[in-house]
Amino acid sequence: MQTDGTVTGGLATWDTPAKTIVGELMILANYLAADLMHKNGCPCPYRYQEKPSPFVEGRSCPLAVPGEGAHEDAVLAGSLAARRRTGRSGLSFVPAAHHGLGLPVYTSFTAPMRRYVDLLVARQLHSLTAGGPPAMDQQLFLRLATPAYELAQWIQNMQNFRQRYWLKIFLADKVGREFQASVFEQNDRCLRVCVTDYM
Numbered sequence: 001m002q003t004d005g006t007v008t009g010g011l012a013t014w015d016t017p018a019k020t021i022v023g024e025l026m027i028l029a030n031y032l033a034a035d036l037m038h039k040n041g042c043p044c045p046y047r048y049q050e051k052p053s054p055f056v057e058g059r060s061c062p063l064a065v066p067g068e069g070a071h072e073d074a075v076l077a078g079s080l081a082a083r084r085r086t087g088r089s090g091l092s093f094v095p096a097a098h099h100g101l102g103l104p105v106y107t108s109f110t111a112p113m114r115r116y117v118d119l120l121v122a123r124q125l126h127s128l129t130a131g132g133p134p135a136m137d138q139q140l141f142l143r144l145a146t147p148a149y150e151l152a153q154w155i156q157n158m159q160n161f162r163q164r165y166w167l168k169i170f171l172a173d174k175v176g177r178e179f180q181a182s183v184f185e186q187n188d189r190c191l192r193v194c195v196t197d198y199m
Helices: 017-039 072-084 116-129 138-174
Strands: 046-049 089-092 181-186 191-195
Touching: 017 046, 017 116, 072 181, 072 191, 116 138
Parallel strands: none
Antiparallel strands: 046 089, 181 191
């Protein structure tokens, strides 16, 4: 927001080659930690993601299926349509596949300063690699992790609502203007579009 009360918006560069490499290495480390704890029977909260929901003919279908050499707009539309079908995710002490990452088990310990559950997993991993018993049994882990996980979900929802609020404020004085958009899904009642200037 500017000093005169106007709201500005634009795209920021998010992914860089360095961030991509770090992200891939963190996924690998989290997978290896989950696999190690699962094989050793160490209580661990596994992050799972269910299979994507199928497209239902006539109710909701993608308008673009990108292939090799596809135009950027078709790739974006295909990615957005696939994202709409993403399976439900959560935490479970029973090993379950993370279909979004294509991994049989997955946990998270690589952000202990941002996520309390990651700190708890790191403590379990430390005890296991030091040759000792688990730092926490499943009951204690649940008692500590559940409130932290629920609070993190609440904070994520609040961030999403904040983003939607400021987007509406930003677009409020732009009614009637034309923008570039990518239509990526349709059903019998509506189209889903992405305003590509602002994603």
